[in-house]
Amino acid sequence: MFAAGGPEAVAVQEGRIAGVGSARDARGWTGAGTRVLELEGRTVLPGFQDAHLHPAHGGLAATQCYLFDADSREACLDAVARYAAEHPELEWIEGGGWSIDSFAGGTPSRGDLDAVVPDRPVFLDNRDGHGGWVNSRALELAGVTAETLDPPDGRVERKPSGEPQGTLHEGAMDLVRRLLPPISQEKWEAAILRAQEELHALGITAWQDAAVTADTYPAYLELAERGALTMRMEGNLLWERGADDGQLEELVARRDAGSAGRLRLRGAKIFVDGVLENFTGAVLEPYVGTDNAGLSMHDPDELAELVTALDARGFQVHMHTIGDRAVREALDATEAASRANGTRDRRFHLAHVQLVHPDDLPRFAELGVAANVSPYWACRSDYVTVLTEPFIGPERSARMYPFGSLLRAGAPLAFGSDWTVSTPNPLLEIEVAVTRAPTDDRGAEPLLPDEALDLPTALETFTAGSAWVNFLDDETGTIEPGKLADLVVLDRNVLDPGTGPIGDANVLLTLVEGEAVYAAPELGW
Numbered sequence: 001m002f003a004a005g006g007p008e009a010v011a012v013q014e015g016r017i018a019g020v021g022s023a024r025d026a027r028g029w030t031g032a033g034t035r036v037l038e039l040e041g042r043t044v045l046p047g048f049q050d051a052h053l054h055p056a057h058g059g060l061a062a063t064q065c066y067l068f069d070a071d072s073r074e075a076c077l078d079a080v081a082r083y084a085a086e087h088p089e090l091e092w093i094e095g096g097g098w099s100i101d102s103f104a105g106g107t108p109s110r111g112d113l114d115a116v117v118p119d120r121p122v123f124l125d126n127r128d129g130h131g132g133w134v135n136s137r138a139l140e141l142a143g144v145t146a147e148t149l150d151p152p153d154g155r156v157e158r159k160p161s162g163e164p165q166g167t168l169h170e171g172a173m174d175l176v177r178r179l180l181p182p183i184s185q186e187k188w189e190a191a192i193l194r195a196q197e198e199l200h201a202l203g204i205t206a207w208q209d210a211a212v213t214a215d216t217y218p219a220y221l222e223l224a225e226r227g228a229l230t231m232r233m234e235g236n237l238l239w240e241r242g243a244d245d246g247q248l249e250e251l252v253a254r255r256d257a258g259s260a261g262r263l264r265l266r267g268a269k270i271f272v273d274g275v276l277e278n279f280t281g282a283v284l285e286p287y288v289g290t291d292n293a294g295l296s297m298h299d300p301d302e303l304a305e306l307v308t309a310l311d312a313r314g315f316q317v318h319m320h321t322i323g324d325r326a327v328r329e330a331l332d333a334t335e336a337a338s339r340a341n342g343t344r345d346r347r348f349h350l351a352h353v354q355l356v357h358p359d360d361l362p363r364f365a366e367l368g369v370a371a372n373v374s375p376y377w378a379c380r381s382d383y384v385t386v387l388t389e390p391f392i393g394p395e396r397s398a399r400m401y402p403f404g405s406l407l408r409a410g411a412p413l414a415f416g417s418d419w420t421v422s423t424p425n426p427l428l429e430i431e432v433a434v435t436r437a438p439t440d441d442r443g444a445e446p447l448l449p450d451e452a453l454d455l456p457t458a459l460e461t462f463t464a465g466s467a468w469v470n471f472l473d474d475e476t477g478t479i480e481p482g483k484l485a486d487l488v489v490l491d492r493n494v495l496d497p498g499t500g501p502i503g504d505a506n507v508l509l510t511l512v513e514g515e516a517v518y519a520a521p522e523l524g525w
């Protein structure tokens with residue numbers, strides 16, 4: 001599909017691809033209403049489809065205390081102090097984007113925050129969403145003390161005295177988060193539009209919001225109904241842990257009312273585990289030197305029941321799975337659902353898939369489950385070398401982010417950035433999938449080069465692969481006459497190795513059904 005060079009020209013008519021061919025072919029494309037993209041050494045690709053991200057939260061983060069650019073403890077504290085000073089009107093200081101590798105042990109302290117914001121409560125999400133950083137005022141308002149027990153789905157980081165230290169892991173974040181002032185629907189709408197603009201500029205034409213909540217749902221529906229949603233949106237309704245039995249009927253009702261314009265709600269999202277860096281990722285063997293094997297958010301039998309029930313109601317189930325036990329439990333649950341409910345075109349998908357036991361590799365193909373992987377993480381960053389490898393040991397470290405093995409085992413593959421956890425830029429993500437080295441340290445030792453994908457495969461994964469998971473493969477994901485003209489034009493021939501790393505390429509034009517949703521000034525359309 002991505003033969004060297006690719007097409008030299010593409011014709012677009014009434015929102016669809018009308019012709020694909022050479023510059024010479026293009027001279028014949030003169031029908032009324034036909035527009036022709038002449039590539040002249042640039043690359044045209046199907047629009048990228050991000051199969052797992054958090055766009056509403058990404059857009060919102062930009063309006064709050066924004067720590068995604070802060071790469072050290074000092075930089076975080078400076079940013080918090082600055083934001084608090086600029087916003088004396090706010091009752092709560094809210095935001096996020098700090099990274100665990102900026103703090104000793106991965107756990108920022110309340111004492112640090114107290115020094116810059118002593119009077120008002122502060123709640124700051126970790127950039128991976130699996131931890132919260134709070135100050136003493138927030139803990140005091142929430143009544144969290146040495147006596148407070150850990151919730152079943154999380155953990156309060158503590159000082160030796162038992163006093164809360166300032167980091168709340170997983171479900172323990174809710175001890176404080178429940179006190180945050182609500183965000184208005186208008187604010188959510190603005191956040192989604194901001195994210196949409198940013199992502200169209202990166203060549204993205206479809207996205208799968210991994211967790212549509214009761215808060216973001218009405219904002220999406222409003223935008224879709226008034227035609228403001230130019231992105232093709234596949235939404236997953238988040239299964240909230242610990243909510244009562246009425247939840248299934250609620251999700252069914254929301255889904256059935258929630259398709260309009262380019263908005264489709266088809267998925268249900270379940271967290272099966274946490275992440276390895278804080279030992280909440282569910283692993284088959286305990287973390288090195290401990291008897292802790294992580295956290296299954298649901299008992300495996302309950303998970304199988306839940307997945308079977310969601311499947312029976314027609315949901316596409318999307319499961320967060322990091323550790324090899326989580327992957328196995330999710331595959332077991334899928335198997336149980338198909339045994340109970342029979343064959344159907346399910347396209348269930350497991351997100352992230354950091355560790356897979358070799359016995360489970362062939363099960364993706366057997367069960368028709370996609371590995372919806374996060375390519376940007378597959379390199380020797382501090383997350384891998386400092387915060388993960390020492391705690392999972394060499395055997396498991398030798399099978400991290402097994403994209404190549406999954407591909408060879410026939411697993412359907414898709415890419416999801418998990419933005420805001422990491423960059424939403426598909427070109428940078430594709431570069432890491434191919435080189436297995438960080439884009440800001442290109443000469444670094446690659447992480448398990450046998451697990452790399454070649455460039456055509458990586459491009460296909462971010463287009464056709466994700467389109468399959470999005471149930472959009474009939475209409476998008478490849479450049480063929482008759483398909484919708486959802487396209488992206490890059491400023492160079494990225495398949496020519498002489499043009500340098502693909503992460504350095506720039507998007508010139510993004511089309512959705514032939515309409516420019518992003519156009520760099522130098523390419524008129």
Ligand SMILES: [Zn+2]
Pocket residue numbers: 052053054210418
């Ligand atoms: Zn996610």
